[in-house]
Structure formats: structure tokens, C-alpha cells
Amino acid sequence: MTAALAVHDLVAGYEPGLPIVRGAGFAVEAGEILAVLGPNGAGKSTLGKAVAGIVPVASGSVRLAGREIVGDPAHRMARLGLGFVPQTDNVFAELPVEDNLDLAAAVAGAPRARRIAEMFALFPDLGRQRRLDAGRLSGGQRQMLAVARALVAAPRVLILDEPSAGLSPKLAQLVFDKLAEIARAGVAIVLVEQNVRAALALAGRAIVLVEGRVRLSGAAAALAADPRLGDAFVGRGEAA
Numbered sequence: 001m002t003a004a005l006a007v008h009d010l011v012a013g014y015e016p017g018l019p020i021v022r023g024a025g026f027a028v029e030a031g032e033i034l035a036v037l038g039p040n041g042a043g044k045s046t047l048g049k050a051v052a053g054i055v056p057v058a059s060g061s062v063r064l065a066g067r068e069i070v071g072d073p074a075h076r077m078a079r080l081g082l083g084f085v086p087q088t089d090n091v092f093a094e095l096p097v098e099d100n101l102d103l104a105a106a107v108a109g110a111p112r113a114r115r116i117a118e119m120f121a122l123f124p125d126l127g128r129q130r131r132l133d134a135g136r137l138s139g140g141q142r143q144m145l146a147v148a149r150a151l152v153a154a155p156r157v158l159i160l161d162e163p164s165a166g167l168s169p170k171l172a173q174l175v176f177d178k179l180a181e182i183a184r185a186g187v188a189i190v191l192v193e194q195n196v197r198a199a200l201a202l203a204g205r206a207i208v209l210v211e212g213r214v215r216l217s218g219a220a221a222a223l224a225a226d227p228r229l230g231d232a233f234v235g236r237g238e239a240a
């Protein structure tokens with residue numbers, strides 16, 4: 001079976017000759033959630049952004065449903081089915097909820113009215129607050145809107161950078177529950193997270209990134225019980 005997203009030996013960074021992601025790879029299937037974990041500064045966000053076409057890629061491969069997309073501009077990747085939810089600045093705070101979705105749908109070339117109605121069915125709280133400026137939503141609802149903005153394009157792969165950041169555990173769980181529902185609908189999800197335990201509880205598999213490389217990978221349940229997991233976060237131990 002062709003992976004929904006397959007990343008091989010990716011080298012990427014912000015400046016030429018200064019790689020942050022240093023030969024990382026992973027694959028994720030339709031309906032699967034893959035957690036991307038690792039200590040601060042490991043390159044998790046850079047990996048997500050490089051895959052999504054926002055950070056320059058020096059070498060390596062990114063295949064979306066078998067098609068090579070590395071080097072494509074971000075807007076083209078989006079049209080090919082790759083959704084990306086950045087950690088910050090992921091909604092237009094000064095625009096109403098509905099306009100946020102409408103803009104995202106327009107950019108994606110998606111059937112706007114139908115997709116927005118689907119988003120309000122999936123996120124009823126957003127439907128109830130459709131005329132409210134996004135900046136006035138609660139943190140949890142705002143994160144839901146950021147996810148909905150990516151979903152209007154009907155992506156087959158959704159990459160999220162720390163969707164639980166700044167949320168209470170209860171609100172974070174609501175976001176995670178929604179991600180599980182989205183995955184059950186067949187979307188492949190790549191979840192970059194600081195919240196290791198919650199991410200491992202949600203994901204089927206995980207990778208642990210250290211210094212731009214995959215230090216550990218495997219089934220989430222096995223990693224949760226692996227003593228090397230803690231070592232990776234405090235900088236002890238070498239690649240196994």
C-alpha cells in the first residue's frame with residue numbers, strides 16, 4: 001500500500017549549509033496518526049514546515065500518495081492534498097469565523113459553501129459563533145478553527161504543529177478527540193507535540209526527533225513504555 005505521506009532522508013533548514021533537519025524520514029497511512037516528538041529545538045517544527053513546503057529542503061524526498069512533491073510551493077502542495085496547521089498565526093484574528101473558512105476554501109479552490117457547511121457540522125461550536133471575530137474565540141475554539149481552515153481543502157494528509165500548546169489539559173483533550181475523529185474519516189495525521197504522554201495515547205505510531213534525526217520510532221504504546229524515550233529528551237543515549 002502506498003503511504004499517504006512518505007518522507008525520506010530529508011535535509012532542510014533556514015540557511016544554506018546549516019541543516020536543522022538532518023536526514024529524517026517517516027511514513028504515515030490514511031487514517032493513521034503519527035506523533036512527532038522530541039526535545040525543544042530538535043527540529044520538529046522545521047520538519048513539519050519543510051514537509052509542507054514552507055522551509056527550504058536541501059535534499060530528500062516527500063511523497064504524497066506516491067507523488068514526489070519536494071520543492072513544490074506550499075500552495076501547490078495544499079491543492080494536492082497536504083494540509084498544514086502552524087502553531088501560531090493560524091487564523092485571521094480580525095476576521096469572523098466564517099470568513100476565515102471562506103478565505104481558506106477560496107485559496108484551496110474548494111467548493112466553498114459546501115465545505116464550510118461540512119466544517120460547521122464537524123465543529124458545531126464554530127457554527128454557533130460563525131459571525132464572531134476569530135480573535136475573540138476561546139483558545140480551544142481558535143485551535144479548532146485553525147484545524148477547520150486546513151480541513152476545508154479536504155486534505156488527505158494533515159500536519160499539525162503543537163495544536164495543544166497553551167490549552168488546558170481538558171481543552172487539549174477536546175482537540176485530540178477531534179483529531180481522532182478526523183483520522184477515522186481517513187485523513188493521515190502528523191502530530192508534532194510537546195505533550196508526549198497525550199500524543200502517545202492518541203497516536204498509533206511515533207517518531208522521536210533529536211538534533212534533526214529520528215532517534216526512536218515505533219508503535220506508540222511500545223514507545224510509551226520504552227526507557228530510551230526519557231533519555232532522548234534529556235540528551236542521554238545514542239541512536240538505537
Ligand SMILES: Nc1ncnc2c1ncn2[C@@H]1O[C@H](COP(=O)(O)OP(=O)(O)OP(=O)(O)O)[C@@H](O)[C@H]1O
Nearest residue numbers: 014015020038039040041042043044045046047194
Ligand atoms: N525561522 C528560523 N530561522 C532560523 N533558525 C530557526 C528558525 N526557526 C527555528 N530555528 C532553529 O531551528 C532549530 C530547531 O527549531 P525547531 O523550531 O524546528 O525545533 P522544535 O523541535 O520545534 O522545538 P520546540 O519543541 O521548542 O518547538 C533551533 O535551533 C532553532 O533556533
Ligand SMILES: [Mg+2]
Nearest residue numbers: 044045046161
Ligand atoms: Mg516546535
